[in-house]
Amino acid sequence: MTDNLNTTKNPDSTGPSPSPPGRIKIIQAFKSLLKKKDFDAITWAEIAKTAGVNEGLIYKYFNNSRNLLHQVLAEYLKQYLTEIEFALKGINGALNKLRKFIWFQINSANRERVFARIYILEVRTYSGYFQSETYKLTQEYDKVLLEILDEGIKNGEIRDDVLIAHMRMTIFGAIEHICLPSIIFNREMSPDDFTEDLCKILFSGLGKSN
């Protein structure tokens, strides 16, 4: 499956989509295929066959394949965004929130390993990613983290001698890397253990605290 443009032809964008049966069937077929094989290995014909729908119909709804992928991802991302906001409520202190944030990320990646794999291996890889709708959604995520860091800096919990962007990248990079093997091999991981170690390292550093 290849594609060039990122033309937006998202029926959802203009309001509550009527979501005709064909469209739903296509999305479901695509999701189920994504569980079995790489995005690049999925063909229109396969989707159509799995969905029990004509090939041509896919064009009606998703002009190009990347579009379909992004729409599926956007669904997940939107849901996570709601969840993370809810998950952080009632927690005091920036570091406490950060711990929760990290745990939530790992836990989500664990719950939806397929989705995580696609995001890390397929989407972020895509050269047009930073211009995509998906990227905009992930920025909302970023914002959640940045706010936590900001709060921590302001209230003195978090150091202020380092670029906040660098902190953010370190955190995301660490999370991602620690999850990568499990994601690639689709192995169960332990959010609690990973979070524990990650927070030790990220909060107080690798150095022995004397």
Next chain:
Amino acid sequence: MTDNLNTTKNPDSTGPSPSPPGRIKIIQAFKSLLKKKDFDAITWAEIAKTAGVNEGLIYKYFNNSRNLLHQVLAEYLKQYLTEIEFALKGINGALNKLRKFIWFQINSANRERVFARIYILEVRTYSGYFQSETYKLTQEYDKVLLEILDEGIKNGEIRDDVLIAHMRMTIFGAIEHICLPSIIFNREMSPDDFTEDLCKILFSGLGKSN
């Protein structure tokens, strides 16, 4: 460019091998194409044309496309491996070595941004990666880092209450993520600044140190 197997067909393996002109031209053509476009978008026809060589010749030297990619990468990796070992010589203390290691990684990524992009976005993404020759080479890298961490734990510089594997992943993830934007957009980055911030975070943590 797609491929199935990862069969090694390296004429170099049995000796110095004069490396016939055609082979060299192919590799150079491939490298130069890699600077312009994604690996997946590069075709045999393109390589052949760029190299001024017959398509069939590519097959002669590199059984399949992934093989060509891996051989090119292996070249870089071998070189880096030599360099990092040299670079660490004469440095005392695990954290000092770690700082140098981080700096070296970022600096290398900066010097060879194309290579870094391919490695992060194309190779590591590949499902057969962990069975590949390339992976074995990167494990040598890992070993260098692990030895530093080990030394640090033994001499009390580095904490011992965290899985060493988690430390390694955090470090690599952090480095990778901090370099990612520059790599993707092929922008110059500052190894010194990046290293400075990364080490602050990784050595003593995000938390305010008192």
Next chain:
Amino acid sequence: MTDNLNTTKNPDSTGPSPSPPGRIKIIQAFKSLLKKKDFDAITWAEIAKTAGVNEGLIYKYFNNSRNLLHQVLAEYLKQYLTEIEFALKGINGALNKLRKFIWFQINSANRERVFARIYILEVRTYSGYFQSETYKLTQEYDKVLLEILDEGIKNGEIRDDVLIAHMRMTIFGAIEHICLPSIIFNREMSPDDFTEDLCKILFSGLGKSN
């Protein structure tokens, strides 16, 4: 023309199927090419061009080339099967039926020499033949002969001191070999004469009967 699998992808199997014009054109083009050259020498491009159809369409209807061949053969075979059953009706005695069977075989081979050539030289040669659908169809043929032999053994017309399978092979082998030169050189043959001699030999043996 090469091929690997023998996957059945017969749109006809589930109903009457309008058999789209493209499919028909392909089959006809293929048949006409078969008259001119060996199966192995026929390319997709040639078929497509002859049929005035796109190459990809062949793939749509016949997953691989062997499949196309087998489907064409199956058509013939099915027709023959109906005919042979009809031809044997109203004949009394196993040897009389056998004579008719032999005559029918030779006559069919004569009528459709191209088909006969393909079957003998191309299909039966194919290593996957005995797993193919075509083979199953020819087994129906075999059954017709076996039933005749069986009847003859039971009613004392045919000897019972020889493996029935060996009789079958002798008969088929004899027919085939006697037709071979005509088939290869596409020369007219005389079913009556061939049958006469064959039956003499097969019924009462080479030995002088006194």
Next chain:
Amino acid sequence: MTDNLNTTKNPDSTGPSPSPPGRIKIIQAFKSLLKKKDFDAITWAEIAKTAGVNEGLIYKYFNNSRNLLHQVLAEYLKQYLTEIEFALKGINGALNKLRKFIWFQINSANRERVFARIYILEVRTYSGYFQSETYKLTQEYDKVLLEILDEGIKNGEIRDDVLIAHMRMTIFGAIEHICLPSIIFNREMSPDDFTEDLCKILFSGLGKSN
């Protein structure tokens, strides 16, 4: 492996070949490959590699692939020809000789199943076969059989009301067909049993002898 012409460039034809090492290695490599895979699937590159010889060298000796095949076959055929003549010596009576001939054929096919497979499936299939050198050699075989039949007719052992050519074809066809499954699946066969049944059928016919 494909080929068009049947150009004779047989170094043997002009006398006792010096048979340089390369040539021998090539033939041996080819023979051993023939045991493992179909003739069509064997490539020059493979032969050269197996023989430990350069690809180009094959051209020196065997202008085209069919030529190589035929030369290998000719070797076998010549040997068989000598053997059959020897085997028939000292046997009295046409039918006794015929029985021996049949047994010899089946036994040879059994001993060299690979060779038999090639001859039946690859060579005889080839459209230029009847113009080939190989065909001429097999005609020598035919002659042996024809002489037996002739003798039998003359001395009254064998019927004279049937074309001798038809007898020959029946015999060869029967032998071939009875051996075919074993040849294709490379299964051991019992020359004694096969001969016994074949001779019963061929000598006195399928019909119950009164």
Next chain:
DNA sequence: CATGAATGAGTGTTCATTCAT
């Protein structure tokens, strides 16, 4: 809203063959 039929333009790969050395 949905389909069946058909297309065009590639893709990686294969291989026999040639030739300078």
Next chain:
DNA sequence: TATGAATGAACACTCATTCAT
């Protein structure tokens, strides 16, 4: 006698895409 390097031409197969109905 033998080799390494290189080529040219094809081949089966793939797939996103279009369009009339």
